[in-house]
Amino acid sequence: MVALLMSIMIFFLLLNFPMFITMIIAPLAVLIRYFPNINPLLAIQQIVAGIQAYVLLAVPMFIFAADIMCAGQTSKRLLDFVETFVGHIHGGMAITTAATCTLFGAISGSTQATVVAIGKPMRNRLLDSGYRDEDTIALIISSAIIALLIPPSISMIMYCVVTGASVGDLFIAGVIPGLLMLLFFAVYNYFDAKRKGIPRTKKLTWGERVKAVKDAIAPLGFPVIIFAGIYSGFFSPTEAAAIAVLYAAILELLLFKTIKLKDLANIALSTAIVTSAVFILVAAGQLFSWAISYAKIPQLLTTALLGVNPSVIKILAMVTIFFFVGCMFVDSIVVIIILTPIFYPLAVKAGIHPIHLGIIVTLQAAIGSISPPFGCNIFTACAVFDRPFLKVIKKLPAYLIMLVMISVLIIVFPQLSLALI
Template sequence: MVTTLVIIMAVLLLLGFPIMIPLMLAPLVLIIVYFPYTEPFFLVQQMLNGISTFSLMAVPMFIFAADIMTRGRTSKRLLDFIGSFVAHIRGGYAVTTAVSCALFGSISGSTQATVVAIGRPMRERLLKVGYKDSSAIAFIINSSDIALLIPPSIGFIIYALPSQTSVGDLFIAGIGPGLLILLFFTIYAYIHARMFNIPLAEKATWRERFYHTRQAALPLMFPVIIIGGIYSGFFTATEASGMAVLYALILEVLVYRSVKVTDIPKIALSTGLVTSAVFVLVAGGQAFAYAISTAQIPRMIIDNLLGGDPGPIYVMIIVSLFFFIGCMFMDPIVVILILTPIFMPAAEAAGIDPIHLGVLIVFQAAMGSATPPFGVDIFTASAVFNRSYLDTIRGTPPFIIMLFIVNILLIFFPQISLFLL
């Protein structure tokens, strides 16, 4: 059964079908061939159930808020604010890139949106102060990883569906690992700047800093509202998504007036297109999970890989490897939906906290999305910056090493993600 499933998906992907086709067709064939007494209509029910979860409503809302902010002035104000304080230090513009990606991640929850919003203006600044283009692009791509860990992460919302865990708890748990990545990248930015003798930027005056702080004050309230509201229990993660849209509209339409009311339908259409793709993947992932569960494929894999009584460290290493490799080749949403039901029982049996497991899994999604050969952020950056594939990935090895170190720390020190809960 496993062989049949793999062959069908591989053939369809090689023929050029989009991922949602093999994701839905492969389980349908599996049910018809091996379980003829099971009605195929059950797959349709599973697909509908997969996209009927209340917490999934947060996805289009956060995407809509991010689209509004991206069209407006938020990213530039954040860059100017951070740069006024750190751009003059050694590696300051690279640090500005990492911090700006973290802050914009608290708005978008998407690595690709962060590459687009922060990457375009930041690449010009990095090149201007003496960075090689490959280094500048590598800083942008890998700093965007932080966006998938800092709330409101879409990756955590997707993981919460098959794992039945709290989205709010996942959001809070992602803060520690996100800040740890930021610390590693900041140290590397300083070392890199000294090694390659990157010139120092001009130091901003306190008057300029005050001006940029005032300009960025309202965008900086965005993570305060989202994280503070969830952490205090004032509203749920799904309700926070509605607040995000409201705040984005007030900020960009009424206060800055950088987005016109007539632009809202176009932005909403763009959000709808992205959301529909996400929901189709979620529905297909639910059907796939139902089919492999019926075929008891998770049990076979667990018995072969995690037979006996494996300890939590071993289980987390296996989970990390499978999810990382999967996210290197496929959309992270698909990987999370397919593999989570497979490894969840083994993780629970090993005593791994499901929230920490979620952080570890989404961390692999962040790593994989920026890692060759097929990380989605690599192709996003290649298109946005109009650079070749090889130029885009040339500067990534040091970041992959740092992310692997962080991954090891997460495996051996779960409190990095759980200390705020």
């Protein structure tokens, strides 16, 4: 069964079929071949059921909120705010980039949106401050992946749809790992800038800082509202997404006046296109997950790979490797939909907390998005900055090493992901 499933998937991918077609045909072929008496209508029911989860309503709304802010002034105000406080220290502009990506990630939940919103204005500032282009691009795309760990996160929502875990708990659990990534990047860039002798910017006065704080108060309300609301139980993650859209519209339409009401139609269209692609994958993934579970393929694979009674460390190490490698080649949403049903039952049986597993899965999705050959952030940077592939990936190894170290820390110390829930 496993050989047939993999052969069909590889065959259709080599023929350049869309991923959702591959995810539908491969499991259907397994069911028809090995379970001919099964009712075909069940497959249709599973496809429809895949997009019926209430929590999926949060996906288009978070994307819509991010698109509104990308078209407005939110990212610039956040950049100015962070730069006034840390821009003058060694590596200050690089630290500003990483910190602003973290703040914007707490608004958008999308790495690509963060690359565009923060990367485009910040790249010129970094180059003007004496940073080399390859260092700048590597910093931007690496810092952007913090958006997957800091709530809200679309990858976290996908994991919870597949497993039934609490979206609110997983959102909150991502805060410490996300801040840990920011700390690693900040320390690295501090010493790297000091070693390379990159000039520091002028230290701003407290008057200038107060002005920057005033300008940034409204954008900083996003993470405060989302995190505090979910943590306190005042509203659900889905309701938080709706509030994020309303808040973004109020800021950019009424307060900053950077977009007009008529612009919302084009922004909504862009959101609809992205959302449609995500939901098609989710629907196909539901059929895939149901089919392989019915055929007991996860049990076959995990037994073959891990043995009968694997240790917790062995399971988490295997999860890390498989998700990391998978996300190097395929979009993280696809990898989460395909691999999570395989490893999740075994991990829970071994006593691994579903939220801890979710953080590890999300972290690997983040790392995979900047890993050659097909990390999505790499190609986003190639398009946004008009730079060749090899130039974009040249300085990524240092960040990948740091991310591997963070993965090891979270595996060994589960409380890094469980302390806040």
